[in-house]
Amino acid sequence: MNGPSSVVVLAGGLSHEREVSLRSGRRVAQALRGQGLDVIETDADSTLVDQLERAGEVVVFPLLHGEAGEDGSLREVLSLLDVPFVGAVASASRMTFDKSIATRVIADAGVPTPAQIALPHETFRELGAASLVRALGDQLGFPMMVKPAKGGSALGCTKVTSAEQLPAAMVAAYAYGQVAVVESFVDGTEITVAVIDRGSGPEALPAVQIQPESGIYDYAARYTAGRTRFICPAQLPDEVADRAADTALTVHRLLGLADLSRTDLIVAADGRPYFLEANVAPGMTETSALPLAVEAAGWDLGTISADLVRNAWERGVRTSVGSRPGSASGASVGNRHDR
Structure with missing residues (x-):
């Protein structure tokens, strides 16, 4: 068979980012239909497995944002069902989604990152919030950033400028997960760099510079038209832009990502890009950075989506053929995507 019979665009879910996911899904589905592909739009609910089994030879394009869509669990199910999908495998998604793990992996490779401390809710509660607040202030200084270890769209994230603000910020982060990360604040130019692999290796797209009207790139600034100014390509010296692109490509490789990713960075005054986080299912809405970068690169979102x-x-077909009994690989029949 030359290609899938349909593309299943998976959007929605039950996370706090459901509405954003639905907007991303609608945009990608429209772009794929513009390429002449048959597209099925569906949610991640109790009917999904039956739908996939009835749909025949399909590729899933996961656009679920937040925990269920980016923590690897859904991709684990797709691999179990032997359904090819766009993007990183479950293990890479799981590592990337947890900032307390991903930041350590990136820092250990020598990429600049903010100093970070991860605190489970139980530890913060049991060991005495007042003592920990003092210790965090002494260790990291102010200002600092507090955010959920797992999550996206800046939900539960707070910039803290004094010790008095820290307890409330921790509570806000714990509302979105059991572990919060507290990071030193890096002042500089906020950018995001997408990486796309169209089949000949990953390429970094032009960096998008982010200038929120409020000064904080929070949920409202991300998804309300007019609340944030996006500049693409970012207003950076060429050597700094190249350094940011190299950082995003390094992150993509270190975390084992595939097809597409987006890395958020802060460029400090000395021109060094600091890693903040990476995303395995970047937003594709009208106010999202990745489609802006695609346009700035002279590419078309529909063409890119069809390439992915x-x-x-093709990855699924290659692995499926290689896993047949008696094939050269000698691998057993099973997960086409994870191998």
Whole structure:
């Protein structure tokens, strides 16, 4: 078969980012239909497995944001069902989604990152909040950033400028997960760099510079038209832009990502890009950075999306053929995507 019979665009879910995911899904589905592909839009609910089994030879394009979509669990199910999908495998998604793990992996490789301390809710509660607040202030200084270890769209994130603000910020972060990360604040230019692999290796797209009207790139600034100014390509010296692109490519490789990713960075006054986080299912809405970068690169979102679907399909076919009994690989029949 030359390609999948349909593309299943998976959007929605039950996370706090459901509405954003639905907007991303609608945009990608429209772009894929513009390429002549048959597209099925569906949610992640109790009917999904039955739908996939009835749909035949399909590729899934996961656009679920937040925990269920980016923590690897859904991708684990797709691999179990032997359904090819766009993007990183479960293990890479799981590592990337947890900032307390991903930041350590990136820092250990020599990439600049903010100093970070991860605190489970139980530890913060049991060991005495007042003592820990003092210790955090002494260790990291102010200002600092507090955010959930797992989550996206800046939900539960707070910039803290004094010890008095820290307890409330911790509570806000714990509302979105059991572990909070507290990071030293890096002042500089906020950018995000997308990486796309169209089949010949990962390429960094032009960096997008982010200038929120409020000064804080929070949920409202991200998804309300007019609340944030996006500049693409970012207003950076060429050597700094190249350094940011190299950092995003390094992150993509270190975390084992595939097809597409987006890395958020702060460029400090000395021109060094600091890693903040990476995303395995970047937003594709009208106010999202990745489509802006695609346009700035002179590419078309529909063409890119179709290329990613083709990559996922061919990867699945190659692995499926290689896993047949008696094949050269000698691998057993099973997960086409994770191998």
